[in-house]
Amino acid sequence: MTVSLLLSGTLMHQLDAVGGSPVHLEPPRKAKNIVLMIGDGMGLAQVSTLFTYRSKEQVFKSFPVIGFQKTQSGDNLVTDSAAGATAMATGVKAPNHSIALDSQGAVLKTILEEAAEKGLSTGMVVTSSIVHATPAAFVAHSTTRYHYEQIAEYFPKSKLDFFIGGGKKYFNRREKDDRNLIYELKKSGFAVYDYFHSNLYNVYPSPTKRFAFFTADNQPLPAMQQREYLPYASEIAIDYLKKRSDKGFFLMIEGSQIDWACHSNQGKMLVSEMLDFEKAVAAVLKMAAQDGETLVIVTADHTTGGLGLNKGETGDKVKLEFTTNGHTASMVPVFAFGPGAELFRGVYENTEIYHKMRQCFGFE
Numbered sequence: 473m474t475v476s477l478l479l480s481g482t483l484m485h486q487l488d489a490v491g492g493s494p495v496h497l498e499p500p501r502k503a504k505n506i507v508l509m510i511g512d513g514m515g516l517a518q519v520s521t522l523f524t525y526r527s528k529e530q531v532f533k534s535f536p537v538i539g540f541q542k543t544q545s546g547d548n549l550v551t552d553s554a555a556g557a558t559a560m561a562t563g564v565k566a567p568n569h570s571i572a573l574d575s576q577g578a579v580l581k582t583i584l585e586e587a588a589e590k591g592l593s594t595g596m597v598v599t600s601s602i603v604h605a606t607p608a609a610f611v612a613h614s615t616t617r618y619h620y621e622q623i624a625e626y627f628p629k630s631k632l633d634f635f636i637g638g639g640k641k642y643f644n645r646r647e648k649d650d651r652n653l654i655y656e657l658k659k660s661g662f663a664v665y666d667y668f669h670s671n672l673y674n675v676y677p678s679p680t681k682r683f684a685f686f687t688a689d690n691q692p693l694p695a696m697q698q699r700e701y702l703p704y705a706s707e708i709a710i711d712y713l714k715k716r717s718d719k720g721f722f723l724m725i726e727g728s729q730i731d732w733a734c735h736s737n738q739g740k741m742l743v744s745e746m747l748d749f750e751k752a753v754a755a756v757l758k759m760a761a762q763d764g765e766t767l768v769i770v771t772a773d774h775t776t777g778g779l780g781l782n783k784g785e786t787g788d789k790v791k792l793e794f795t796t797n798g799h800t801a802s803m804v805p806v807f808a809f810g811p812g813a814e815l816f817r818g819v820y821e822n823t824e825i826y827h828k829m830r831q832c833f834g835f836e
Contacts, residue, residue: 502811502812502832502833502834503720503765503766503767503810503811503832503833504719504720504765504766505710505714505721505722505723505760505766505767506721506722506723506766506767506768506769506829506832506833507710507723507724507725507760507766507767507768507769508560508722508723508724508771508825509724509725509726509727509749509752509756509768509769509770509771510557510606510724510725510726510727510771510772510773511726511727511730511746511749511770511771512553512600512606512726512727512728512729512731512773512776513732513734513772513773513774513775513777513799514727514730514746514771514772514775514804515772515775515800515802515805516802516804517775517779517781518730518734518742518746518772518779519805520781521742521743521746521781521790521792522747522750524781524790525743525790530750531750531753531754531757532750532753532770532807534809535809535813536808536813537807537808537809537813537814537816537817538805538806538807538808539805539806539816539817539818539819540805540806540818540820541771541803541804541806541821541824541825542803542819542820542821543556543772543773543774543775543801543802543804543822544565545559545566545567545568546564546565546568546570546575547567547568547575548568549801550774550798550799550800550801551773551774551801551822552605552617552774553604553605553606553617553731553773553774554566554569554570554606554609554617555567555568555570556606556772556773556774557605557607557608557773558570558571558572558573558580558609559821559822559823559825560583560609560771560822560823560825560826561582561584562580562581562582562583562823562826563823563824563826563827563830565821565822565823566580569615569616569617569618570615571605571608571609571612571613571614571616571617572608572609572610572612572614573615577615580613582610582611583722583826583829583830584631584722584724585611585631586830586835587720587721587722587833588631588632588633588722590719590833591717591719592717592719592720592721592722592833593633593634593712593714593717593719593720593721593722594631594632594634594713594721594722594723595633595634595635595709595712595723596610596632596634596635596636596637596723596724596725596726597636597637597702597705597706597709597723597725597726598636598637598638599637599638599699599701599702599726599727599728599729599745599748600637600638600691600692600726600728600729601620601638601639601642601688601691601692602624602627602635602636602637602638602639602686603620603621603623603639603642604639604728605617606724606726606728606773607635607637607724607726608623610724611627611630612627613626620642621642621646621647621648621649622648624639624642624643624646624653625651625653627643627653627657628653628656628659628660628662629660633683633712633713634677634682634683634709634712634713634723635684635685636672636684636685636687636701636705637686637687637692638687638692639688639689639690639691640666640667640686640689640690641689643657645689657684660682661681662681663677663678663682663683663684664684664685664686665684666685666686666687667685667686667687667688670685672685672687672701672704672705673704677708679712679715679716683712685705687699687701692729694729694732694733694741694744694745695744695745695747695748696740696741699748700748702725702727702748702749702751702752703748703752703754703755704755706752706755706756709723709725710756710759710766714763720765722829725752725756727745727749727752729741729745730742730745730746730749730776733745734775734776734779734794734797735777735797736797737794739792742779742792753768756768760809760810761809764810764811765811766810767809767810767811767812767813767829767832768808768809768810769806769807769825769829770806770807770808771804771805771806771807771825772804772805773804774799774800774801774804775800776798776799776800777794777795777796777797777798777800778794778795778796778800779792779793779794779795780792780793780794780795781793811832812832815828815831815832816828
């Protein structure tokens with residue numbers, strides 16, 4: 473299915489290209505729902521791969537508002553995913569490796585926790601383990617991102633309604649203790665499913681119960697090895713969260729393995745992960761355009777790999793070249809559509825993502 477088809481209908485009517493640039497239509501001030509989509513490690517070069525490896529219209533061209541966020545952490549010019557996600561989730565610059573704690577170790581309330589306290593439904597969908605750095609920063613609090621089993625302990629007692637991701641072993645085959653967090657999830661109201669016993673496409677979440685689906689024992693497969701659940705999972709998450717609360721919802725979606733492809737300097741893997749993430753973005757945009765009350769924000773926590781697009785014109789002729797296997801300090805793009813999108817224009821710190829979302833929700 474082409475991006476044009478994915479974005480047919482309401483959204484395409486709202487976006488009128490003049491001179492190649494979308495015209496911004498003034499949205500309502502307040503958003504009932506917010507979907508924050510994070511392409512881990514996704515800078516402008518990674519987004520550019522979509523334009524060079526396809527000749528057809530790209531979904532990122534559909535956004536009427538584009539800005540840039542500065543990504544440095546509380547203690548380093550180059551952030552890691554934990555500090556980057558913490559900044560967006562809490563509005564505070566944290567040290568690298570820290571999960572929703574400030575530099576003094578104080579607990580920081582996250583936008584997901586705030587939304588839940590106000591009666592909104594909340595969810596996360598990721599292509600990593602669910603206890604990995606980015607999702608962890610929205611529901612847990614830890615001095616280090618690598619305490620996976622400790623982070624898992626937050627899920628049964630969290631206010632999270634819905635999650636899909638890997639990492640089942642941190643819940644039921646633990647090394648530090650013999651707790652069965654799957655049982656604890658069920659006891660706290662979750663209907664729990666996993667990749668081994670169920671097919672996600674055959675599971676229909678009931679909004680009367682909290683919902684969890686583990687897509688892998690540890691990390692899910694990469695997209696180039698037939699992992700394809702992200703677009704579908706994003707759709708069912710939105711449908712579920714809308715039914716779960718009439719006050720609105722907050723949903724975080726991460727294309728986690730964009731980062732991993734760049735860490736390993738694998739161009740083909742990067743392209744497959746970006747195409748997968750793009751499909752999820754297109755699906756979310758289409759649903760947001762149909763309801764008219766959902767703000768969609770697409771950004772990254774940092775850039776990875778120092779990627780350059782060299783020696784070619786289009787498609788397979790383009791050579792992807794990396795300058796590092798680590799993160800870089802470059803700014804990352806922020807794409808926004810829906811009520812409050814205009815707030816995301818300009819250049820600002822990553823912490824402003826949190827404050828702008830609170831303003832769009834009307835929490836301030």
